[in-house]
Amino acid sequence: MENLFSFDIVFFGGKGGVGKSTSSSAFALAAAKKRKKTLLVSTDPAHNLSDLFDEEIGDKKRKLTDCLWGLEISPENESRRYINQVKDNLKGLVKSHMAEEVNRQIDMAAVSPGSEEAALFDRLVEIVLDEKENFDLIVFDTAPTGHTVRLLSLPELMEAWIEGMLQRRQSINENYSQWLNDGEPVDDPIYRVLMNRKDKFSAARKVLMDNKRTAYIYVLVPEKLPIAETKRAVKLLEKTELRVNALVVNKCMPVHAGDSEFIQKRRNQEKRYLTQIEEMFSSREKLYLPLLAEDISSREALETIMSCFLE
Known part of the structure; x- marks a missing residue:
């Protein structure tokens, strides 16, 4: 040993x-x-x-x-900490009249199976x-x-899930740029949050999978x-x-x-x-x-x- x-x-x-x-x-x-x-x-x-x-x-x-x-x-x-962090990340990203409904949906997700494991x-x-x-x-x-x-097994699953979210978000941004922004890139805070989480999970997976x-x-x-x-x-x-x-x-x-x-x-x-x-x-x-x-x-x-x- x-x-x-x-x-x-x-x-x-x-x-x-x-x-x-x-x-x-x-x-x-x-x-x-x-x-x-x-x-x-x-x-x-x-x-x-x-x-x-x-x-x-x-x-x-x-x-x-x-x-x-x-x-x-x-x-x-x-x-509880994880859910509060999600709510903080969404502040300023949704319109004020939608914030209450978004927070209600997040609170419902907090009691769903697997939420504690994710946290x-x-x-x-x-x-x-x-x-x-x-x-x-x-x-x-x-x-x-x-x-x-x-x-x-969550690192690989979470990384794959976020990768899918990023691809969909990028597609939305590209369409938005073409339609409303003369083709100029759009600064998307949600995309940045997702990208940061993907990088974090990738770094953790690299450590957890390293048999040395x-x-x-x-x-x-x-x-x-x-x-x-x-x-x-x-x-x-x-x-x-x-x-x-x-x-x-x-x-x-x-x-x-x-x-x-x-x-x-x-x-x-x-x-x-x-x-x-x-x-x-x-x-x-x-x-x-x-x-x-x-x-x-x-x-x-x-x-x-x-x-x-x-x-």
Whole structure:
């Protein structure tokens, strides 16, 4: 896992409940221990970072150690901020008697499916582009698999959508110039806004698709459903040209767990699943984390897992 510390951005994904927050936090803590200035960002609506570090983090960067900062993005707050930004962009671009209706339509769009994901992606792009100069490493603790796959496939989709909007807008401007402006180019603020967003998404996509700068780690446990979901997610990401670099296999039965009949049955089952993981993901690096006797609910317990990333 040592080579993962050389990346600029590392995403942690996986099925709900497999330990993404614990793994990403331990990895970020390990990076900070190596004196890398690190930003740990949670995009999961069910934030766990505050609980793990035993202090309130919220949606503003908060210093957690000498080299580690934390940030919890609220999809609801981001959606609200995103909608207000859209309204601000349209000020002065629509006639006053139409402004109220336009704002009503925007408010309706705000509660449509996918609006929070679009707003969350906008903030993610902002962090990727603006914070990369301030930190050596940015670690993302993402929401469960399906959400993550959709989020990471958005750059290409959004860029293609805006490209279509630009082409239509350019066609309108050309017709307008020919009909009413003697062929002279028209200054179109909406076109400028769209072009700026296209450039921003293109820049973010370039970073996210660069396998020398961005790494993707999937967390799973040695059980049937998480293995099957990880297999699907890896294939889906590969279709969007994103390669999963490594797997974190969490909650593996420790050697000192005992030898009761129950424990032995669990060991035999786990052994089959671990073999399956080795065969199914043979080309990917893997880190095996032990199942601990108690929940990881403090920084001290988190440091136990952190040491696994430093070995």
